Amino acid sequence: MNTLTLVQLRGFLSQMRHHEEEHASVTKLSVVGIAMQALMDAFDSFLHLSVAAPVQALNTYNFAVVSMLKFSLFALVEVRYLLLIWRHHHQHVFAEGWETVRQELSRVYAQFYGALIGGLVFIFVASDYLDIVALVMQAYWLPQIIHDVRHGSKNSFTRRFVITITVTRTLEFLYLWGCPAGIFNGDIYPQLPGAQSLELCAAALCLQAAQVAVMLSQQRLGPRWFVPWICLPDVYNYRRTAQAVAGSECVICMLEITPEDGFHIVTTPCDHRFHDSCLERWMDVKMECPTCRRNLPPM
Structure with a gap:
């Protein structure tokens, strides 16, 4: 657990550094998705303390270290x-003055820590269903998938971050509910509800595999590729007229746009044409036309 938590810490710090160095848009990220992971680590921190506190054993120190690392991960x-x-999603709040910012931040903190306290109370009251609660919490990528579909964004997280977090959190779940020689066997530490369940572990693996597959496919095929057109909101079609004009060029890469580019040509609402990969990289930084600076809808 110490090793897995350190890997998660490194993963989050690398992802945050990616946004700073690559100037990637933070508005692509789901607040709910990150909050859900933060709550998971907060629950882990408090549960490790609650399990180890009444037990006078040699490995109580190890539980305390795990709890401290998990607390650092979620709190810091x-x-x-x-x-x-949240700040990038609510830029308009900062234009209304410090008093408005203070009120909005107080509301965010109240919602987050209210969910934390309420979740802890629910876990202790419904401890007999801890296995179901843990399985539901494994759907922490789902808010990001929904956010990408709604806003037409992709490449929200790096592939390395998605794989790292998924593997570490899945290994933790598999140990707790799948390892036959785990320490939560009822001898010193209490046995977990539904522990040593191959069906539960298989369900967790299938859930994680499905989420990762959808997220990676969104990066390659587009954030809404699996949503029927009839279910989509009124979105702009960048490939409405993909005909290349002789002598035109992509002002991003400064290369000529030729008829051979075919499907890789996109047209903005202001009738400017670019290579799709060029415009995607541009829109990771600015959601405006490189030629006329008009605001652009998501691709």
């Missing part, structure tokens, strides 16, 4: 990341 890294995303 994930909550900071959460506030960074």
